[in-house]
Amino acid sequence: MLTYKIKYQKQVFNCKHDETLIDAFNRHGIVVNFSCRKGSCHACMMHCKSGTIPKVSQKGLDTEFISNNYFLPCSCTPTSDMTVDNVESNFLYQPAIIHSKEVLSANICRILIDPGDTFNYKPGQYINLKRISDNTIRSYSLVSHPDDYFLEIHVKKMPSGKLSSWIFNELNTGDEIEFQGAMGDSYYEQVNSTNTPLILTGRGTGIAPLYGILLDALKNSHHAQLTILHEGRTVEDLYLQNQLTSLETKHSNVKYIACVDNSNNKQTLPHSARTILENTIDELIANPPNIFTAGSPDFTASIKTLFRNHNIPDKNIFLDSFDYKNLRDEKQKNIFEVGRRKNDPATIIQKPATKQALSRDDEMWHALGEGKKLKLILDDFYSQVYKDDKLSGFFQNSTQQRSSEKQYLFMRQIFTGEKVYFGDRPKNAHHWMVISDELFDYREKLLSQCLKKHGLAEHLIERWVNIDNTFRKDIVKQTPFPKIVNGIEMPLDGYEEIKIDEGTLCDACHNAIEKGETVRYHLRLGLTYCPHCMEEELPEQAV
Numbered sequence: 001m002l003t004y005k006i007k008y009q010k011q012v013f014n015c016k017h018d019e020t021l022i023d024a025f026n027r028h029g030i031v032v033n034f035s036c037r038k039g040s041c042h043a044c045m046m047h048c049k050s051g052t053i054p055k056v057s058q059k060g061l062d063t064e065f066i067s068n069n070y071f072l073p074c075s076c077t078p079t080s081d082m083t084v085d086n087v088e089s090n091f092l093y094q095p096a097i098i099h100s101k102e103v104l105s106a107n108i109c110r111i112l113i114d115p116g117d118t119f120n121y122k123p124g125q126y127i128n129l130k131r132i133s134d135n136t137i138r139s140y141s142l143v144s145h146p147d148d149y150f151l152e153i154h155v156k157k158m159p160s161g162k163l164s165s166w167i168f169n170e171l172n173t174g175d176e177i178e179f180q181g182a183m184g185d186s187y188y189e190q191v192n193s194t195n196t197p198l199i200l201t202g203r204g205t206g207i208a209p210l211y212g213i214l215l216d217a218l219k220n221s222h223h224a225q226l227t228i229l230h231e232g233r234t235v236e237d238l239y240l241q242n243q244l245t246s247l248e249t250k251h252s253n254v255k256y257i258a259c260v261d262n263s264n265n266k267q268t269l270p271h272s273a274r275t276i277l278e279n280t281i282d283e284l285i286a287n288p289p290n291i292f293t294a295g296s297p298d299f300t301a302s303i304k305t306l307f308r309n310h311n312i313p314d315k316n317i318f319l320d321s322f323d324y325k326n327l328r329d330e331k332q333k334n335i336f337e338v339g340r341r342k343n344d345p346a347t348i349i350q351k352p353a354t355k356q357a358l359s360r361d362d363e364m365w366h367a368l369g370e371g372k373k374l375k376l377i378l379d380d381f382y383s384q385v386y387k388d389d390k391l392s393g394f395f396q397n398s399t400q401q402r403s404s405e406k407q408y409l410f411m412r413q414i415f416t417g418e419k420v421y422f423g424d425r426p427k428n429a430h431h432w433m434v435i436s437d438e439l440f441d442y443r444e445k446l447l448s449q450c451l452k453k454h455g456l457a458e459h460l461i462e463r464w465v466n467i468d469n470t471f472r473k474d475i476v477k478q479t480p481f482p483k484i485v486n487g488i489e490m491p492l493d494g495y496e497e498i499k500i501d502e503g504t505l506c507d508a509c510h511n512a513i514e515k516g517e518t519v520r521y522h523l524r525l526g527l528t529y530c531p532h533c534m535e536e537e538l539p540e541q542a543v
């Protein structure tokens with residue numbers, strides 16, 4: 001039988017002419033990273049030092065990876081002898097901090113991740129999340145929008161899921177993880193016209209990327225009909241009902257339908273997502289739509305087949321198939337995150353009862369008088385900071401009022417989830433400041449005393465301090481950090497003129513600066529000057 005010789009680190013083994021490299025690694029008992037085995041997740045990526053790389057094993061990789069001879073062993077059936085090696089982890093993965101974890105339903109939780117630096121992606125794409133202790137990797141779709149401060153993923157707890165159980169039971173706010181991405185080609189920018197109807201059909205946590213795509217469509221003023229259909233195995237799977245119902249109420253072109261594939265739900269009509277689509281197919285395809293579907297492979301394949309059979313071309317159908325989330329250690333019967341019960345009749349629920357909308361921290365925001373008390377606390381806190389010998393030096397380029405206002409917007413965004421803060425991330429805002437652990441603790445003590453003075457409950461003070469502590473790694477350092485924006489190291493000092501893509505306030509006159517205006521920006525201090533003030537002679541800033 002034809003075989004090829006594979007060299008991997010100090011080992012040499014053979015690979016059959018009709019097997020993939022991943023299968024050969026497994027057959028020889030050599031442990032390497034992999035997850036989906038289908039070229040989707042990129043978890044298995046390796047570097048080829050010699051030999052021929054089959055083109056198909058580089059499908060979907062960035063040109064930078066392709067030109068440097070990286071490839072995916074799970075899609076590589078060798079055509080020559082090869083010498084291969086692992087990819088340096090820090091080449092593929094970047095560190096990030098868990099900002100918060102919130103349970104959305106009995107088996108689904110929302111994780112907010114602080115990527116530290118600016119991270120470019122499109123809503124609907126996915127990232128690989130790695131547990132640092134043992135390099136276990138799983139892929140999760142991004143629900144957030146690039147304008148959001150944090151990356152948001154929704155994790156479904158699997159009965160024997162190695163990573164999902166860990167995320168549910170052990171992962172805590174402030175923990176460090178690594179992630180890789182973003183990947184996937186199922187996102188709104190694929191749509192050519194805002195006049196094309198969109199049909200978004202997801203099962204289980206498949207709703208997560210579709211929700212991100214829906215929000216992106218609305219941000220882009222999509223005119224045509226936006227139909228979002230969520231199928232759950234049980235009612236508990238329908239976890240974004242409030243948000244989707246509220247979007248349907250606000251936007252006349254949004255239609256939200258939820259259905260449950262559960263025979264016990266007697267009061268509702270017997271339908272599955274596919275049946276609902278079949279029953280209205282003529283209406284749905286009258287103006288040829290774009291289809292986005294996400295969930296288990298059998299679900300997405302079934303939706304694709306339905307539209308294909310009605311002459312919707314493949315280029316209009318975007319699949320986010322969760323086969324890359326397989327539990328590789330589990331038996332085949334457990335292989336998909338969402339197991340479809342084919343023989344159960346399905347049921348439909350229209351317009352679920354509205355519950356109180358989820359927010360980041362309702363209890364905290366309420367205790368802070370919906371912001372009024374937060375303002376008082378921060379004004380008081382910064383009046384102390386500006387008088388403090390140890391801390392005041394870090395603020396001499398900004399007024400007390402400005403610092404208090406900026407911090408108000410930052411904390412309000414954290415407590416409410418509203419997008420109100422447009423400043424730098426803590427890592428970039430503090431990149432030039434040499435701050436010790438002792439100084440960080442000192443500031444934290446001052447803050448705790450101030451929160452206590454204003455009557456905030458002990459457990460809320462602890463929660464606030466815990467949030468502050470998630471930024472400790474970004475702020476405490478012996479020497480200045482480089483400032484990284486879009487992966488590029490910025491100069492550490494001086495001014496630059498830039499066009500802003502979010503409105504903000506001038507740091508000199510405090511007037512509003514509109515999105516799209518050219519401003520003068522201090523690279524080290526992050527101070528922004530409006531077109532009027534930038535013409536004034538600005539002194540070189542020093543601390």
Ligand code: FES
Pocket residue numbers: 033034035036037038039040041042043044045072073074075324
């Ligand atoms: S791409 Fe190879 S295991 Fe996922």
